[in-house]
Amino acid sequence: MKPKTSRGIAVAAIVVILAVTFVSCVTLPRNDAHGPEADVPGAQALVSGEDDAVALTLGNYTWSFMNGSERRIEELRQIDPQKWHVDELAQVSAAAGSxxxxxxxxxPxxxxxxSWDEEELADGSIADSPLFWRVRTLIDTAESVGDEVISTFEDGVLTFEVEPGRRYAISATYEKGFSGNDHIEYVFTVR
Known part of the structure; x- marks a missing residue:
């Protein structure tokens, strides 16, 4: 009879261990190993003559910060500005030449x-063809450049004229002492 009793005790012990493990996973606070996340600064667009600023969509970034005495760098690689779906972007209402x-x-x-033309982005291109996949990288690189927008950067504010039906990407460079320069991209569309 000893083997049955020992087996019963072993099974009961395993059940107790599994129950305690499950309960501790559910109820104990978790300590994520990566620590605090980077506090990446945002940006807002304000149309001249308007009172309400629009928070811009945060795109790709590289951001460094201190976690106590440890230096940390956080990167977010999302899709390029021209590949966002228009409904996912910050929407700014402005007249032509605003x-x-x-x-x-x-x-920064x-x-x-x-900038990019929204209609051209919506139409797609032959790059989506299976026959054209080998040169996709070259096309994506060319498309990602966009059109240069004449702008003025003064006293920490970037100003430029916008046109409805265009998507804009703002690239900002920030000085961070231990990692060199950090880069953040902000994206929005004008309707």
Whole structure:
């Protein structure tokens, strides 16, 4: 009879261990190993003559920060500005030739703008053809450049004229002492 009793005790012990493990996983606070996340500054677009600023969509970024005495770098690689679905982007209402001021939560060293035509982005291209996949990288690289937007960066504010039906990407460079320069991209569309 001893083997049955020992087996019963072993099974009961395993059940107790599994129950305690499950309960501790559900109820104990978790300590994520990566620590605090980077506090990446945002940006807002303000159309001249308007009172309400629009928070811009955060795109790709590389951002460094201190976690106690440890230096950390966080990167977010999303899709390129021209590949976002238009409904996922910040929407700015502006008439043709309106001036926009982009204000940043933290002052960058430098910022510039580029743009794409929304209709052209919506139409797609032959790059989607299976026969064209080998040169996709070259096309994607060319498309990602966008059109240069004449802009002025002064006192931490980027200003430029916008046109309805165009998508804009703002690239901002921030100074971070231990990692060199950090880069953030903000994206929006004008309707």
């Amino acid at each position: 001036t926009i001021a982009v204000c940043f939560d933290e002052e 060293l430098w910022a510039y703008a580029r």
